[in-house]
Amino acid sequence: MGKLRKAIRQATAAGRHAEARALRARLREAERQWDAEVEQPATQPPLVPVREQVHRALTLLGAPTAARMIVAVDESFFGGQMANTQLTSLRRDEEKSYRSAPGARPYYLCAALTSELLSPARGLLALSTWALPQRIIGPLSPRTDFLTSAVRLAEHLMRLDDVSPGAFRLLGQLAQNIPGAGDGFGPADPAKVIAAAGAELAVHQERDQMDRREAAARATDRLGPVERLFGSGIRTVRSA
Amino acid sequence: MNRLDAIRGGTPGQDHNARSIAALAANPACDRRAVLDAAAIDKPRLMRRLRFDDRWGQSPFAIQRNQQFTDLVKANGAAHLLRLLRTLLDLPIEEAGYVNLEDAGGNEGQVARHGHTRRVIRQTAEGRGRATILDRPLLRLDVAGAQVYLEPDVIAFQLGGVFHIVAIKSFAIVDDQADTPKVSAAAREAAVYVHALRELVGRDLVSHDVILVCPRDFTNEPTATTVDVRHQLVTLARQLSRLTRIDTILDRLPENLSLDLDALSPAQIEAAVAAVPARYAPQCLSACELSHLCRREAHDLGHLDALGRVVRDDLGGIESVRAALRVATPGEPVADDQAEIAERLRHVARLYDEAVA
Amino acid sequence: MSLLHSYVKVKARERGRALPRATVRHVHLAEAPMVFVPLRLAGEAAAPLGAMVGTDPRRPTLLVVPQPRNRDLRFQFLADLGAVLLPYIDRISRQVETVEAKTPFERCLDAPQIVVPSPGGVEFAAKLGRSSRFRRTTGPYAVDPAVPMLGRWLTFLAEQSEFAGSSLMVAMTDLLTAHWVTGQSAVEDADLAALLGWIDPPEGLTGPEAAALADDPLTPPAGPDTHPEFDRQELQKAIEHYDVTGSATQVEEALHGQLRPTWDRMWQAIGLLAALKESPGATTRWERDRVHVALHRAWIDGGGLPQGKRDSAVAAAKRLARLEAAQQSFEATRAFDDPLVMAEYRADGVAFAGEVVAVDLTRRIVPPGGKREVPRPLVTIETSDPVRLAKGKKVRSPSRPRQSATITSLADRMVTVQIDDGMGRGSQPAEGSVPGVGTVICYTELDPGESRRAPLPPREETPWTHGGPPPDYVPTDDDAAEPWS
Numbered sequence A: 001m002g003k004l005r006k007a008i009r010q011a012t013a014a015g016r017h018a019e020a021r022a023l024r025a026r027l028r029e030a031e032r033q034w035d036a037e038v039e040q041p042a043t044q045p046p047l048v049p050v051r052e053q054v055h056r057a058l059t060l061l062g063a064p065t066a067a068r069m070i071v072a073v074d075e076s077f078f079g080g081q082m083a084n085t086q087l088t089s090l091r092r093d094e095e096k097s098y099r100s101a102p103g104a105r106p107y108y109l110c111a112a113l114t115s116e117l118l119s120p121a122r123g124l125l126a127l128s129t130w131a132l133p134q135r136i137i138g139p140l141s142p143r144t145d146f147l148t149s150a151v152r153l154a155e156h157l158m159r160l161d162d163v164s165p166g167a168f169r170l171l172g173q174l175a176q177n178i179p180g181a182g183d184g185f186g187p188a189d190p191a192k193v194i195a196a197a198g199a200e201l202a203v204h205q206e207r208d209q210m211d212r213r214e215a216a217a218r219a220t221d222r223l224g225p226v227e228r229l230f231g232s233g234i235r236t237v238r239s240a
Numbered sequence B: 001m002n003r004l005d006a007i008r009g010g011t012p013g014q015d016h017n018a019r020s021i022a023a024l025a026a027n028p029a030c031d032r033r034a035v036l037d038a039a040a041i042d043k044p045r046l047m048r049r050l051r052f053d054d055r056w057g058q059s060p061f062a063i064q065r066n067q068q069f070t071d072l073v074k075a076n077g078a079a080h081l082l083r084l085l086r087t088l089l090d091l092p093i094e095e096a097g098y099v100n101l102e103d104a105g106g107n108e109g110q111v112a113r114h115g116h117t118r119r120v121i122r123q124t125a126e127g128r129g130r131a132t133i134l135d136r137p138l139l140r141l142d143v144a145g146a147q148v149y150l151e152p153d154v155i156a157f158q159l160g161g162v163f164h165i166v167a168i169k170s171f172a173i174v175d176d177q178a179d180t181p182k183v184s185a186a187a188r189e190a191a192v193y194v195h196a197l198r199e200l201v202g203r204d205l206v207s208h209d210v211i212l213v214c215p216r217d218f219t220n221e222p223t224a225t226t227v228d229v230r231h232q233l234v235t236l237a238r239q240l241s242r243l244t245r246i247d248t249i250l251d252r253l254p255e256n257l258s259l260d261l262d263a264l265s266p267a268q269i270e271a272a273v274a275a276v277p278a279r280y281a282p283q284c285l286s287a288c289e290l291s292h293l294c295r296r297e298a299h300d301l302g303h304l305d306a307l308g309r310v311v312r313d314d315l316g317g318i319e320s321v322r323a324a325l326r327v328a329t330p331g332e333p334v335a336d337d338q339a340e341i342a343e344r345l346r347h348v349a350r351l352y353d354e355a356v357a
Numbered sequence C: 001m002s003l004l005h006s007y008v009k010v011k012a013r014e015r016g017r018a019l020p021r022a023t024v025r026h027v028h029l030a031e032a033p034m035v036f037v038p039l040r041l042a043g044e045a046a047a048p049l050g051a052m053v054g055t056d057p058r059r060p061t062l063l064v065v066p067q068p069r070n071r072d073l074r075f076q077f078l079a080d081l082g083a084v085l086l087p088y089i090d091r092i093s094r095q096v097e098t099v100e101a102k103t104p105f106e107r108c109l110d111a112p113q114i115v116v117p118s119p120g121g122v123e124f125a126a127k128l129g130r131s132s133r134f135r136r137t138t139g140p141y142a143v144d145p146a147v148p149m150l151g152r153w154l155t156f157l158a159e160q161s162e163f164a165g166s167s168l169m170v171a172m173t174d175l176l177t178a179h180w181v182t183g184q185s186a187v188e189d190a191d192l193a194a195l196l197g198w199i200d201p202p203e204g205l206t207g208p209e210a211a212a213l214a215d216d217p218l219t220p221p222a223g224p225d226t227h228p229e230f231d232r233q234e235l236q237k238a239i240e241h242y243d244v245t246g247s248a249t250q251v252e253e254a255l256h257g258q259l260r261p262t263w264d265r266m267w268q269a270i271g272l273l274a275a276l277k278e279s280p281g282a283t284t285r286w287e288r289d290r291v292h293v294a295l296h297r298a299w300i301d302g303g304g305l306p307q308g309k310r311d312s313a314v315a316a317a318k319r320l321a322r323l324e325a326a327q328q329s330f331e332a333t334r335a336f337d338d339p340l341v342m343a344e345y346r347a348d349g350v351a352f353a354g355e356v357v358a359v360d361l362t363r364r365i366v367p368p369g370g371k372r373e374v375p376r377p378l379v380t381i382e383t384s385d386p387v388r389l390a391k392g393k394k395v396r397s398p399s400r401p402r403q404s405a406t407i408t409s410l411a412d413r414m415v416t417v418q419i420d421d422g423m424g425r426g427s428q429p430a431e432g433s434v435p436g437v438g439t440v441i442c443y444t445e446l447d448p449g450e451s452r453r454a455p456l457p458p459r460e461e462t463p464w465t466h467g468g469p470p471p472d473y474v475p476t477d478d479d480a481a482e483p484w485s
């Protein structure tokens, strides 16, 4: 540390500012390690494996969904605790597992496929147990899936007696972006969400289903079983 | 354009982005900047080699904040953005298509991604396809003969066949007011995207109103406004065309000029930079990575410009500190065209001396 | 700005040292100014990171937010800041005198004065005020009662600072550039360290050398924005350390290192300003500040609501008019108080000075609209100033501020003015009421107006915060709940 301090003084004296700054940061770091070689955070093993947490969230949502939303639903509806980062390698791991022993598991967390290129849609997770059209993402699908999920969450809330305020808050956030479903403030009214989302769904559904069925037929034609689940293209073994 | 490659030498060039292209217009009169940019010289690297402090980074907190906000706006098929567009552009309910153009069939190369973007945008423009929100497009622009790839946040397509550039920024709009410099910076950047998109689909299909999405007040809640970037487009076009006419500037430079950062010593680099005339003004400090170098040089030469536009305008025609003080001294000979300013300066000098006495 | 200012800049550049722009201090300095150096988290509108605050140069209070994204910690910071600022404001603003006038009014004996490094600091204080004044102290999003109260005072002080010449909340770089001229550009003058380097460089350094140190990585910026490299190399790790261990020491150390140099500079600058004699105008304006504080104090104590989010169109227009009037009267008063400031106007031709070479005391005319003949003496001044005032222009002189005059003729170096008033009621001008031959006198179109006479804005123009018309904005539950991103 003494050396570092000296180097800083020299660097500053010589007007080598960038260098002095970097050295100074290193000094801080060294000092820190010196007097804080202590506490490491204890990581707690989760009660339910991440895989299952994702599965139950996706089952509730009923449509291909991004990691962020899965985490939010898991937290507010199931009291789960996941970090976004825990989901990043999930799809790749599932693909490996599928390739080594196809069909050995009752379900796989897999990809949604883009309708145009049948490549894995970025950032979305889906369930292998869903029908293929459900896993296809056409231009209108992100919207219909969003509306569908909102309806399903609202229905779920109506069935439950004991609901966490977090679940209502989450639904409120979704409702804010559905015309006529709520104003974004305060807890959402599930019945209103269902009606409003249903109304907009009616506008898009037919065209969306058409796109999805057409692409699904193409996928069944052209793709092998692995590709059908994890998408075609060279990026199949990359991030979820 | 071989000359430009020769100047850069073996050192890898700096990739342009919308921000750096927008910054081209910050000091249009400066040859030095024009040459360095046209040759894609890595200016931050140049400054590091000359041991200047690097002040151009962005705080990791700002980067993170921006990323989080962008993710929020784009989440769930850009549900927030869709809501905002429905209010702002009266987007009909049916238009809700969202396409992530980054999904280019597993091909992540820029050429392929740009090709994919181009195809989808053409389709959309011709009324085929259902995309309204085009996320993560990759556009291309010719800057001084080099292909520059640009990644706007989002392009929105609206009934009536007009594209809008959407800029997502994490600075807050508090009580309907935002920080003016930040809005202008966003507008300059968005203008680059408008320009690039117009090259692709034609002028009339791209609106000069860009859509700025920011957090409202102190919340995370996205809100949107339109910003007219016509003015920025004009400035940009002028500067880009100036870069294509870089030859006339190059002709005035030493023939064997090299700015091969990896091959030259700091002293050589400094000498090479000095060989390209600059036009330093204090505005450079917030717009150009070279500013500290040019400032030092300008002060060493006693340039009046370095003291700011007001001083330069007030003492119009006088170039240096020394010349100004000479002109202000009674009895010193002055040129005819400086007779008037000389008289005024001498009067002012007397006033000042009297008042501080 | 004026040609004179530009000339002095050039001269300062050559000297390597700042030169005076004023001969007296045009701002009031409180006996115990409260120095406030706030820092904000990059990328956020109003997320406080830390601050150094206090009235004792040797004992600053350091406040930090060890995890600036944590909403509770932010409010804790505001509560802590309130614990420093509010007792200071309360103690001073509760001592009130009644000023005897046609309508007697209250005035604080003294007023609080908050000094921040730069205009950015004022802006940030306003943002903090905006983000905290609507908070509820009960219910689901309850905060410490100090938070909304602090928000109201910060809002008030930041609003007052927009009025030229108010000394309640001031930015140090503004004060320094109003009193000294450096040899660098205005952009660079915005940096406290560089500015102070020119004005008061350390032993053995020239101004530019000292200013260059401001770019040194070891010289932190004066805020509210931190250096991105500091964020990356120090702050980020310190915050992570807090997240893991719950110990704020690293964040405290890091921010202390960023704040302390600026803190010391603030007091160095206060010392420089204190060495200048206060101008009479600054004292008068401070009286006015004291009236405003008394009004705001009374408004709060009377249960008034916090300031609205936006002014109504009418209120905004009125406010603009008041801002403009304040600006004009401030500029004029400065010039009347200080020959060096007046010299800037003389250089630009809106003021002139010289010796009286002829006086016609006997001249009498019937003024337009009048019936009787009255004395209207003529005074002719020889000046070498480049006068740009036109015939018929009303002018005043700093040496006789209550007397107005009109320019009647301009010839080569000779200006004749007609004295219009202040000569008594006799048929001849009273003794000494007209400048005599040989007197050196300065005339200008500037008119300090208001500020010289009335220390209080007329009742109907009183801002609603001070008991004027009631606000049309009433904060709602949403304001109190506004989640802080």
Ligand code: SF4
Residues within 6 Å of the ligand: B027, B030, B031, B032, B033, B278, B279, B280, B281, B284, B285, B288, B289, B290, B291, B292, B294
């Ligand atoms: S900093 Fe230098 S190179 Fe950059 S624009 Fe200014 S003068 Fe030109």
